[in-house]
Every structure is written in structure tokens, then in C-alpha cells.
Amino acid sequence: RSWNFNPGPAALPLEVLEQAKEAFVEYGDQGLSLLEMSHRSKTVERIVEETERLLLELIDLPSGYRVLFMGGGASAQFALVSMNFLRAGTIARYLVSGSFAEKAYREALTVGQAEVLASGKAEGWKRLPDVRQLKVRTDTAYVHMTTNNTIEGSQFRDFPDTGTVPLIGDMTSDILSRRLDWTKFALIYAAAQKNLGPAGVTAVIVKEELLRAGSADIPAIFQYRTYADNHSLYNTPPVHAIYMMKLMLEWAARQGGIPELEKRNERKIGLLYEAIDAGDGFYRGIVEKPYRSTMNATWRMADEELEKRFALESEREGFIGLAGHRSVGGLRASAYNAVPEEACKALAEFMNDFRRRRG
Numbered sequence: 001r002s003w004n005f006n007p008g009p010a011a012l013p014l015e016v017l018e019q020a021k022e023a024f025v026e027y028g029d030q031g032l033s034l035l036e037m038s039h040r041s042k043t044v045e046r047i048v049e050e051t052e053r054l055l056l057e058l059i060d061l062p063s064g065y066r067v068l069f070m071g072g073g074a075s076a077q078f079a080l081v082s083m084n085f086l087r088a089g090t091i092a093r094y095l096v097s098g099s100f101a102e103k104a105y106r107e108a109l110t111v112g113q114a115e116v117l118a119s120g121k122a123e124g125w126k127r128l129p130d131v132r133q134l135k136v137r138t139d140t141a142y143v144h145m146t147t148n149n150t151i152e153g154s155q156f157r158d159f160p161d162t163g164t165v166p167l168i169g170d171m172t173s174d175i176l177s178r179r180l181d182w183t184k185f186a187l188i189y190a191a192a193q194k195n196l197g198p199a200g201v202t203a204v205i206v207k208e209e210l211l212r213a214g215s216a217d218i219p220a221i222f223q224y225r226t227y228a229d230n231h232s233l234y235n236t237p238p239v240h241a242i243y244m245m246k247l248m249l250e251w252a253a254r255q256g257g258i259p260e261l262e263k264r265n266e267r268k269i270g271l272l273y274e275a276i277d278a279g280d281g282f283y284r285g286i287v288e289k290p291y292r293s294t295m296n297a298t299w300r301m302a303d304e305e306l307e308k309r310f311a312l313e314s315e316r317e318g319f320i321g322l323a324g325h326r327s328v329g330g331l332r333a334s335a336y337n338a339v340p341e342e343a344c345k346a347l348a349e350f351m352n353d354f355r356r357r358r359g
């Protein structure tokens with residue numbers, strides 16, 4: 001198999017793909033594929049319940065949180081959080097730390113009043129605001145942050161203390177990658193296509209209290225409450241995507257859960273940053289060191305010509321997905337949970353070799 005460093009949809013473990021292949025044609029003993037089963041069947045109900053339970057177990061959240069499975073990707077959540085929780089007379093406040101965070105903020109502006117609490121845009125997204133001393137006014141509907149900035153390659157290590165104001169986190173590109181104090185968040189969302197499986201479903205983990213405070217004046221299909229009250233089976237859910245998430249969560253548990261995945265991720269990305277930092281600026285990390293992501297390493301080279309050559313040669317050597325996002329340029333290696341350590345070792349070796357040849 002190729003070494004898959006795609007930013008998303010991301011690499012999946014081979015054993016998960018093999019398991020999925022078996023269940024694809026025949027699932028259980030009814031002579032049906034899972035793809036053909038009613039979402040009202042006991043089998044599908046059980047898959048949904050199991051997946052909810054597995055996710056809460058892995059992140060070890062105390063009771064009082066619900067798991068929902070929703071469609072529309074993380075982009076739908078940008079709109080839904082404001083539609084549900086941004087009331088007249090309150091202001092949604094956003095940490096704008098990258099382009100997805102900015103998109104989320106712009107969606108809130110279409111719904112009500114929203115403000116930027118801090119932004120890294122003027123500095124080219126090279127560093128993150130210090131959120132430890134953040135003061136949040138009492139007229140704040142919620143604070144929204146993107147814990148890992150997939151495109152730019154930065155990641156928050158600290159989370160603000162927002163008191164009674166709900167903190168909402170887009171964890172699409174770093175959920176299950178590291179230990180953290182989940183209880184700081186009232187709502188977390190993550191589209192599946194990085195650490196939770198293939199694209200097609202978004203996991204939402206939400207505090208009961210916030211769930212009940214959501215607007216009841218918007219269409220039912222857009223209310224978080226609807227999903228909670230119907231165990232994500234209000235309408236036809238993406239059953240197969242949820243099943244794939246279940247397999248990914250079981251795989252993550254088999255690896256030793258988040259503590260083990262975190263250790264591996266630090267070693268993996270450490271290999272890549274070492275290669276970036278070796279040798280007189282041949283590779284130049286885009287993000288300042290304290291803010292570097294453990295999921296997405298981004299770097300530039302002397303000129304676009306050299307970057308193109310790197311992308312071309314690396315692909316020829318079996319490394320997939322290293323071109324940087326079109327808005328940032330340069331190169332990016334996304335080393336999500338399912339990317340094996342050998343892949344990062346091989347890439348670091350390739351980078352060192354390329355530098356020796358072209359430097």
C-alpha cells in the first residue's frame with residue numbers, strides 16, 4: 001500500500017478496511033448487506049448505540065454528554081451551532097485561528113451577531129492567540145474554537161476557561177489524537193474523515209444542558225435536540241459511515257486508546273519536524289514551533305519549482321497527498337491516527353535524501 005498522508009479523507013487502517021469488506025456483502029444472519037438494512041432494524045439501532053458508547057468510553061467523558069451522528073460534514077456544524085445557540089441579544093465569539101475557523105465565524109454572521117475574539121490572520125496563521133487569560137463577556141452566546149487548524153498546521157495546547165459560557169470545539173482534525181480536558185467543552189464536533197473513518201457522518205458530543213437550551217424555533221432537522229431525542233435515527237442516517245466509525249473506534253481501543261495514540265502521534269510527527277528542521281532552512285516550517293500541529297506538518301521550500309519537484313518525486317516514491325492546501329501552498333504531511341510510524345520514518349528518510357540531493 002502507498003504511504004497515505006492525505007489531509008482528508010485520510011488513511012484508514014488496513015485491518016479496518018478488511019473488516020469492512022467482509023461486512024459489505026453480508027452482515028449478520030439475515031442474508032443482507034448492511035447497506036440494504038432498514039435504519040429501523042434492531043441491527044442498525046445496535047450499531048448506532050454501540051458507536052455512541054465506544055466514543056464516550058474512549059474519551060472517558062463523565063455522564064451528562066450525548067453523542068449524535070449528523071450529516072453535512074463539519075461545514076454544516078458551522079451553521080448549526082449558531083442556528084441553535086445564537087439568540088437575539090447575545091453575541092457568538094470566535095477564535096479565528098485558521099481558514100476553517102474563519103468559515104465557521106462567517107456562517108455565524110449569517111445567523112446573528114458574531115465577533116472575533118482573537119485572530120491569527122494578520123500574522124499569516126503562524127501562531128495562535130494565548131487563550132489562558134481570555135476574558136469572556138457575559139453577553140456571549142458561546143465561544144467557538146478550532147482545536148487543530150488542518151490547512152495551516154497549527155494546534156491549540158491550551159483551552160480557554162469560559163466559565164458558564166459554553167465552549168464549542170471543532171475537533172475534526174484532532175479528535176482522539178491526544179489527551180485533553182474534554183469537560184471544558186459543552187459541544188465538540190468532528191467530521192469523520194480524519195480520525196473517525198471515511199467521510200459521510202459527523203460526530204457531535206454535547207452536554208445535556210446545552211442541548212436543552214437550543215432553539216426550538218428552527219426546522220426540526222436542524223435542531224440538535226431532534227437527534228438526541230431520536231438516537232440519531234430521526235431520518236435515515238448514513239448507516240455505513242457510522243458502522244465504519246464503530247470499526248475505527250474499536251481499532252483505536254485495541255491500540256491502547258488515546259494515551260497510546262497520543263504517544264505514537266508525538267513520535268510520528270516528531271520524525272517529520274526533525275526532518276524539516278534539519279539543514280539550514282532547506283525546509284521551512286510554516287507555523288512557529290510552540291504552535292505546531294501533531295496532525296498536520298506544513299512547510300515551504302526555497303521556491304515553488306522546488307516544492308513541485310518535491311511533490312512529484314515523493315508521489316513517485318509512493319507518498320500520497322503531500323501538496324499543501326491551495327490557499328497556503330508549500331507542502332503538508334497529515335499524519336492522523338491511522339498513519340503508521342513506518343510511514344513517517346520513510347517520509348523523513350525521503351526528505352533527508354531529497355535535501356542531500358537538491359540542497
Ligand code: PLP
Pocket residue numbers: 007008072073074075076100146148149150151170171172173191
Ligand atoms: N473543520 C476542520 C478543522 C476541517 O479539517 C475540515 C475539513 O478538512 C472542516 C472543518 C470541513 O469539513 P467538511 O468537509 O466535512 O465540511
